[in-house]
Amino acid sequence: SYVLTQPPSVSVAPGQTARITCGENNIGGKSVQWYQQKPGQAPVLVIYYDKDRPSGIPERFSGSNSGNTATLTISRVGAGDEADYFCQVWDSNSYHYVFGSGTTVTVL
């Protein structure tokens, strides 16, 4: 199995924009999901199908996916956005799900 490539950490000042990348060869050809996980809690789906938000997820969360990189963007970051974020794809060759290595977002 393999793991999608994410930066280990991203730091951002309050009110600014955080961008988290997820890399894989031709990931643009796959559907990417993003999860937020706060300490001691289960992950929560925040983006699916590259850019769609589940009900209840703020519009500040957005996603894009092209070429070899998918990106989760969090606008107007606040202390409540501090968490680990994981990307995920479905590998249609192996019928397996694959997660990214995870990125810790720190609000300065």
Add this chain to the structure above:
Amino acid sequence: QVHLVESGGGLVEAGESLRLSCAAPGFSFTDYYISWIRQAPGKGLEWISYISSSGSTIYYADAVKGRFTISRDNAKKSVSLQMNSLRADDTAVYYCARVGYSGFDYWGQGTGVTVSS
């Protein structure tokens, strides 16, 4: 309301077995695939298995294939994960999750498994 609840975790010795359960009473259970995902202490998420709505399609990650068995009982709205020949590197929080949107749209709170060597 969609709700998944895991149980069955605990402390076992290497080589022993454990059976996890996932109860999912709050949605149309027979319409959904269910998956197990684990997270070792301080590590990332690792998908380990899923089972189709009817139970006829099952896949495992290479790390657990041949040792773990997933099954479901649609009448009881539950999914089980039988874990045999446990190893220290199976130590993790195990989550069950509903498969949706090419990923996992609802997760349980997780159950901890510790394998001592």
